[in-house]
Amino acid sequence: MSSARTLALGRRVERDEEIGILPEEDVVYDDEACRLAAMSRKKLHEVDRLSRVIFRVAERQNADSIIDVGAGHGYLTHLLAHQNPSRRLYAIDCDDARTCGSKDRGTRIVLSNHHRHPTRIIADHEKENPVIYVTARLDPQTLPELLEAHRYVLVGLHSCGDLSGLTMLRTFLECEGVKGIVVVGCCYHRIHVEREGDESQLGFPLSNNVRSLIQTHHPSFSLTYRSLTTACLTFASFDNPSTILSALRGHYHRSLFELLLRSWKPARTLSPGQLRVGGLPKSATQDFQSYCVAACTKLGLCTSDERRESLIDAIRKVEVDKEKMIRRIAFMCVMRSFFGPCVESLVLLDRMMYLKEGLGIPLDQEKHEGKGRVWLRNLFDYAESPRNMVVVAEKAACA
Numbered sequence: 001m002s003s004a005r006t007l008a009l010g011r012r013v014e015r016d017e018e019i020g021i022l023p024e025e026d027v028v029y030d031d032e033a034c035r036l037a038a039m040s041r042k043k044l045h046e047v048d049r050l051s052r053v054i055f056r057v058a059e060r061q062n063a064d065s066i067i068d069v070g071a072g073h074g075y076l077t078h079l080l081a082h083q084n085p086s087r088r089l090y091a092i093d094c095d096d097a098r099t100c101g102s103k104d105r106g107t108r109i110v111l112s113n114h115h116r117h118p119t120r121i122i123a124d125h126e127k128e129n130p131v132i133y134v135t136a137r138l139d140p141q142t143l144p145e146l147l148e149a150h151r152y153v154l155v156g157l158h159s160c161g162d163l164s165g166l167t168m169l170r171t172f173l174e175c176e177g178v179k180g181i182v183v184v185g186c187c188y189h190r191i192h193v194e195r196e197g198d199e200s201q202l203g204f205p206l207s208n209n210v211r212s213l214i215q216t217h218h219p220s221f222s223l224t225y226r227s228l229t230t231a232c233l234t235f236a237s238f239d240n241p242s243t244i245l246s247a248l249r250g251h252y253h254r255s256l257f258e259l260l261l262r263s264w265k266p267a268r269t270l271s272p273g274q275l276r277v278g279g280l281p282k283s284a285t286q287d288f289q290s291y292c293v294a295a296c297t298k299l300g301l302c303t304s305d306e307r308r309e310s311l312i313d314a315i316r317k318v319e320v321d322k323e324k325m326i327r328r329i330a331f332m333c334v335m336r337s338f339f340g341p342c343v344e345s346l347v348l349l350d351r352m353m354y355l356k357e358g359l360g361i362p363l364d365q366e367k368h369e370g371k372g373r374v375w376l377r378n379l380f381d382y383a384e385s386p387r388n389m390v391v392v393a394e395k396a397a398c399a
């Protein structure tokens with residue numbers, strides 16, 4: 001366990017003027033600030049710090065536009081729009097419901113600004129929501145067609161899985177107009193580490209360096225779906241023993257469900273790859289029975305009333321040992337969480353190396369005149385927001 005700790009990257013935030021990491025400029029994240037911004041304390045902390053880094057990159061790159069990729073409900077987008085009135089702001093998300101929600105939010109912000117300052121003369125550019133919303137999947141081939149931009153910075157806050165890795169980094173390297181990138185990743189279990197046939201679509205490893213390390217290392221190793229899920233566990237959330245069990249509800253539901261499938265004979269056999277339950281409605285996560293019924297329905301295993309009855313029987317049997325099992329599962333999750341920071345460090349170092357290789361920057365340097373710059377830094381306070389590392393890269397002026 002102590003090796004696991006020393007192998008992982010540190011998490012302390014250090015001031016860095018050049019990148020724009022300036023913790024002393026944080027707004028006060030009190031209830032009033034959260035209410036005015038209509039954000040949680042965590043989100044406000046994230047967008048406040050990230051926006052300063054983005055502003056620094058956009059200024060240095062003389063960018064005409066900022067593209068918030070995986071913009072979701074637009075918390076970051078609208079703060080950036082407010083801070084960068086002279087730049088076009090694009091919010092891209094592949095989920096149309098989120099794009100619509102973000103648009104509503106933008107309109108409400110413009111309206112509330114007018115109500116808050118009714119006597120102030122409002123400039124024309126302030127009367128309309130300045131953000132351009134696009135529902136699309138980010139793709140380096142089609143991105144330039146979506147935009148009316150020449151020099152732009154790609155940004156992402158907690159862009160999940162491959163979006164913050166392969167997709168955004170490749171877009172940065174391949175699209176001439178993208179001059180800078182600022183991205184914080186999350187949901188590492190959504191990184192594709194297996195795909196039949198096409199290795200160029202794998203989200204890990206990205207860099208030649210890590211790839212050759214993996215190929216030559218003895219014993220050989222790889223990151224699997226299971227190991228990537230540990231990178232999403234947060235050791236900070238286990239600091240308080242009384243909250244461990246509730247923090248792990250999702251984990252023990254999934255583990256007990258796996259156990260249940262061994263004793264209950266499902267209507268059809270599924271390979272381990274097909275056994276991913278993924279997201280379920282909130283109502284299905286409240287208790288174990290609701291979880292199992294929803295999971296089996298989603299996986300197509302509960303095809304008749306008869307099957308459903310036998311499932312309920314099987315659930316009751318597993319529930320006899322539930323209390324004992326939950327404690328074991330909780331213990332295992334806490335143990336696994338020690339390795340999460342190592343896995344996350346490896347994923348992020350691989351991304352950093354991929355960018356350096358792509359720009360032609362030596363691996364032991366952060367900047368190279370005529371090529372560009374690449375940084376990997378802690379940005380958010382770990383206790384506030386554990387996915388706290390930001391990848392920042394810029395192309396050199398002539399690149």
Ligand SMILES: C[S@@+](CC[C@H](N)C(=O)[O-])C[C@H]1O[C@@H](n2cnc3c(N)ncnc32)[C@H](O)[C@@H]1O
Nearest residue numbers: 070071072093094095136137138157158160163
């Ligand atoms: C975890 S959410 C983050 C939302 C937002 N940035 C925030 O911090 O609140 C990730 C978002 O990325 C979007 N997304 C995932 N893959 C995408 C892709 N390839 N192209 C565009 N959007 C994507 C999802 O729909 C989702 O809204």
